[in-house]
Amino acid sequence: MTSVRKMTALTRAGITESLQFRLGTAVTLFANLIYLALVYYLWKAIYASSGTDVVNGMTFYDTMIYLILATAIFNFLEMFIVWDMSRAIQSGEIIMHLLKPMRYRKYIFWSYSGSLVMSFVQTFIPTFLVVAIITRGAIPMGWNLLSFAVSLLLALVVNYNIEMLVAPICLYTESTWGINIVKETIVLLLSGATIPLAFFPEGLRRVVDYLPFRAVYDIPLRVLLKKGGTDTWQGLLPALGLQLVWCIVLSILGNLFWNRAVKRITVNGG
Amino acid sequence: MSEAVVMKNVSKQFKVLNRHEGLKGSIQDLFSRDYKIVQAVNDVSLTVMKGEIIGYLGPNGAGKSTTIKMMTGVLEPTEGEILVNGLVPYKDRTANSENIGVVFGQRSQLWWNLPLIESFKLLRDIYLVEEKDYQDMLELYRSLVDIEPILHKPVRQMSLGQRTLSDILAAFLHNPGIVFLDEPTIGLDVSMKARIRELILGLNEVKKTTVILTTHDMGDVDALCRRIVIIDEGKKIYDNDIDHLKNYFGSYRTLRMRLSDDSWVEKVIDESKTDVMHVIAETQKTSRIKDIRLEEISTEEVIRKIYEGGQGA
Numbered sequence: 367m368t369s370v371r372k373m374t375a376l377t378r379a380g381i382t383e384s385l386q387f388r389l390g391t392a393v394t395l396f397a398n399l400i401y402l403a404l405v406y407y408l409w410k411a412i413y414a415s416s417g418t419d420v421v422n423g424m425t426f427y428d429t430m431i432y433l434i435l436a437t438a439i440f441n442f443l444e445m446f447i448v449w450d451m452s453r454a455i456q457s458g459e460i461i462m463h464l465l466k467p468m469r470y471r472k473y474i475f476w477s478y479s480g481s482l483v484m485s486f487v488q489t490f491i492p493t494f495l496v497v498a499i500i501t502r503g504a505i506p507m508g509w510n511l512l513s514f515a516v517s518l519l520l521a522l523v524v525n526y527n528i529e530m531l532v533a534p535i536c537l538y539t540e541s542t543w544g545i546n547i548v549k550e551t552i553v554l555l556l557s558g559a560t561i562p563l564a565f566f567p568e569g570l571r572r573v574v575d576y577l578p579f580r581a582v583y584d585i586p587l588r589v590l591l592k593k594g595g596t597d598t599w600q601g602l603l604p605a606l607g608l609q610l611v612w613c614i615v616l617s618i619l620g621n622l623f624w625n626r627a628v629k630r631i632t633v634n635g636g
Numbered sequence: 637m638s639e640a641v642v643m644k645n646v647s648k649q650f651k652v653l654n655r656h657e658g659l660k661g662s663i664q665d666l667f668s669r670d671y672k673i674v675q676a677v678n679d680v681s682l683t684v685m686k687g688e689i690i691g692y693l694g695p696n697g698a699g700k701s702t703t704i705k706m707m708t709g710v711l712e713p714t715e716g717e718i719l720v721n722g723l724v725p726y727k728d729r730t731a732n733s734e735n736i737g738v739v740f741g742q743r744s745q746l747w748w749n750l751p752l753i754e755s756f757k758l759l760r761d762i763y764l765v766e767e768k769d770y771q772d773m774l775e776l777y778r779s780l781v782d783i784e785p786i787l788h789k790p791v792r793q794m795s796l797g798q799r800t801l802s803d804i805l806a807a808f809l810h811n812p813g814i815v816f817l818d819e820p821t822i823g824l825d826v827s828m829k830a831r832i833r834e835l836i837l838g839l840n841e842v843k844k845t846t847v848i849l850t851t852h853d854m855g856d857v858d859a860l861c862r863r864i865v866i867i868d869e870g871k872k873i874y875d876n877d878i879d880h881l882k883n884y885f886g887s888y889r890t891l892r893m894r895l896s897d898d899s900w901v902e903k904v905i906d907e908s909k910t911d912v913m914h915v916i917a918e919t920q921k922t923s924r925i926k927d928i929r930l931e932e933i934s935t936e937e938v939i940r941k942i943y944e945g946g947q948g949a
Contacts, residue, residue, distance in 0.1 A: 375761030379747055379754065386749045386790075462745045464710050467734040467763055632712045632726060 372468055373476045380480015391488045398437055398493070405433050422564040428591075429562060431497060431504050435590065436559040436583050438493035442485050443522055443582065445478055447529035448549060452542035460631065471624060475526055482522065506592050513602055514590040520609035524581045527616035528553060534627035558584035578612040585609055639719075640814050640846040641684040641707060646716030647870075648677040648702050676702040678870035679716070686813065689840055689847040691861035691878075695943045699870040700850045701740075704816050707848070708738055721813050734763065737807030737845075741819035744803055746791045752802050753787045756809060763810035770809075777805055780838040781831060797828035804832060808839050814846040815839075821853050833859040854936035866942060874942065881938055888938065893919055894927035904933065 413419070413426045424432070451474075454460040466473050498505045532549045536542040554560045557579035563571060574580055585605050588594045595601030654670040655661065677699040684690055694700050705711040706718055709725030709732045718725055725732045738745070746755045760770045777783050783805070786798045794802065800820060807815050817836070821829045837860060840847050849860060857864065857878065864881060866874035874881065891903045891912055901919070905912055912930065919925060 371764065372762045375758050379750060379758045382754060383747065383749045459743060461705070461708075461710050461740065462738075462743055464729065465708055465733045465736075465738055465745075467730055469730055629712075632710060 369468075373472075373479070376473070376476035377479040377483065380477060380482075381484055382480070384481045384484035394441060394489055395492075398441065398489075402434060402437060405437075406430065409433070422562075424562060424564055427501070427504065431501060432562050432587055432591065433560075434493065434497055435587055438490045438497075439518070439521070439583055439586065440554070440559055441493075442482070442490040442518075443525045444485070445482075445526060445529050447474065447478070447526070448533040448536070448542060448546045451533040452536035452546075455537060455631070464628075464631070470628070471530060471621065474530070478526075505590065506597075510590060510592050510597065513596070513606070514586060517586040517589045517606055517609060520606065520613055521582045521586045523613045524578055524609060524616060525553075527613065527620050528578065528582070530620045531616060531623060534624055537627045537630045553579050553582065556580070557582045558587070578616060581609040581612045638686055639683055640686045640688070640721065641682065641848070642717075642719045643680060643682040643703075643707075644717045646677060646680050646682075646703075646706065646713045646718055647675070648699070648706060648711065649714045650674045650676055675870050677706070677713075677867075680867065680870070680872045681716075682865060682872065682875070684814075684846060684848060686846055687840070687844040688863060689836070689849060689860050691857045691864045692848055692850045692867070693852075693857065693864060693939060694850075694867040696852075698868050700867065701818055703867070704818055704848065704850065707814075708736060708816060709733065734810070735813045737810070737812040737815040739800070739803045739807045739815070739817045739820050741822050744791065744799060746799070746802055746806055748792045749790055751788045751790050752783075752794075755791065755802075755806060759806055759809050765810050769811065773809055773811065776839075776842060780835050781805075797824050797832075800824060801828070801832060801835070804835060808843070808845065811843055812845065814848065817847060817849045817851075819851055820849070821851060821856055829853070829855060830859075836860060854934065854939060857939075858935055866939070868943065878935065881935065888933040888941070890931040890933055890937070891915060892929040892931065893925050895919075896924040896926060898926070904937065 409426060409429055413421060413429075419425055421429075451460070454463060463473060464470055468476075494505075498507070528549070532545060535545055539545065556574050556577055558574075559582075563574060563580060563584050566574060585608065589596045589602065589605060594605075596605050650673070651671045652674050653665060653668060654672050656664050656668075680699075680703065692700055692703070702711060706713050707720055707725060709720075709727075709729035712726040720732055721735045723732045723735075746752065747758065750758075756770075756774075759765075760767075765773075774783075781801065786794060786802060789798070791799060791802065804817070804820060807817075820836075821832055824832065833856060836847060836849075839845055847860070849856065851857065861878060864874065864876065864878050865872060889905050889907060889912065891905050893901045893903075893916070895901060903915055905915055916925065916928065
């Protein structure tokens with residue numbers, strides 16, 4: 367259980383560190399309000415011009431709940447690993463991380479865990495409660511909450527692994543801004559965070575089904591909102607199973623890529 | 637005594653892209669396979685015994701940091717063998733890092749936004765230090781330096797001196813066998829330098845920690861190191877006691893003379909070649925000498941001679 371001590375220590379430090387930036391939370395919440403206002407009016411216009419109440423099986427109401435919760439998840443899961451790692455590489459700071467008595471990928475994950483706990487408490491839970499109260503019953507409150515928690519945890523691991531798969535690219539390109547933007551856009555679009563997957567054209571949707579991104583937003587949201595048959599075991603288990611498979615696959619790929627990429631530091635000094 | 641570090645014929649080469657000038661050149665570089673090999677460390681062998689403090693010196697770009705990085709495991713040697721505490725550092729980086737401590741000049745391993753004591757607790761947990769050992773170490777720190785004023789201060793609010801002090805304490809916290817200090821006193825004032833030297837000396841004495849120190853400050857060397865290793869252009873050019881150093885390249889002394897116009901003239905004399913009396917006599921031919929001082933050459937001057945003399949010295 368020795369490694370548990372290392373992990374919890376890092377989580378605790380992350381929480382303490384996040385608590386130093388209380389103002390940051392307020393800014394995030396404010397930015398969200400602006401973003402959500404934009405989303406609201408955009409989709410209102412889309413629904414108004416479509417002429418029907420239900421588009422692709424979703425009402426305006428459904429879409430809004432889906433997108434607001436997606437934003438809440440986005441704030442919760444946002445990790446900035448690509449950004450932080452590239453800065454650490456450029457400044458040489460990464461050496462200090464490599465010299466910690468823990469495997470690098472593990473060390474990074476647990477370093478972030480504290481801030482994840484904080485953003486869950488500070489932004490996700492409030493948003494969730496506000497949505498639940500305002501919509502009065504649109505979010506089912508049953509054992510789906512429990513499966514949602516599991517699904518969200520898996521989403522977190524998938525998201526971390528995507529970040530860790532992209533971040534080492536900056537060891538090869540020496541520039542990160544573009545890579546980060548591309549990653550962000552692809553993940554947000556193909557995961558259903560900006561546009562619910564139900565609105566995707568059939569062909570694209572079939573492609574997206576085979577990509578890991580929907581394991582980050584679409585699956586947890588479906589589980590929470592009991593959509594797509596996830597209110598039965600037959601529907602739920604394959605969904606969670608798919609997330610788990612992506613966790614494992616991405617983690618193996620990420621490990622292989624990292625072990626290769628880190629050679630650029632250890633062999634050529636970064 | 638047993639060995640803390642053994643390096644056998646270690647070399648390190650870097651592959652560097654030959655960059656071209658201007659916009660056109662930059663575009664060429666995108667597709668260029670035109671690499672040149674830079675030999676950072678060239679066939680260096682070195683053995684450091686447990687408990688030793690060695691000064692690892694050399695001019696800028698001589699390969700000091702590269703050597704240290706190889707010993708810590710973040711760089712792989714191109715050729716040769718390294719053993720640190722019996723481990724091959726780059727193969728076993730995580731295991732190796734449990735038994736080393738590192739301070740890299742202007743870098744910090746502390747958590748920027750946390751009070752120092754929180755960083756200490758965190759290090760205690762990730763290095764799995766027993767609570768008793770941790771308390772003993774803090775007690776030792778208290779006996780060596782006044783840590784109370786900085787213990788509850790967030791690292792980002794510290795002065796450079798306080799931060800360096802904290803980083804050194806952090807590097808020793810898990811009682812590692814070896815601590816690497818890469819230019820620890822860079823940018824510090826005289827009194828902070830003195831405190832840091834005392835601290836390093838004290839920790840080395842009590843904990844028998846091996847210290848490998850790189851520095852450009854000969855004050856550090858004089859205060860801390862009995863043994864000096866000098867490298868230049870990747871090659872080891874000196875490895876011996878500091879006492880030997882002063883007459884290794886000839887027995888130098890500085891002769892200072894005050895002439896009739898009250899100006900001081902300074903001459904560095906190699907006594908194996910010229911005689912001090914001869915120089916005085918020569919000077920007296922042209923001017924009256926009002927005052928004379930004869931000084932032992934400082935470590936700094938010897939080192940400068942070595943650096944300027946290059947490998948041939």
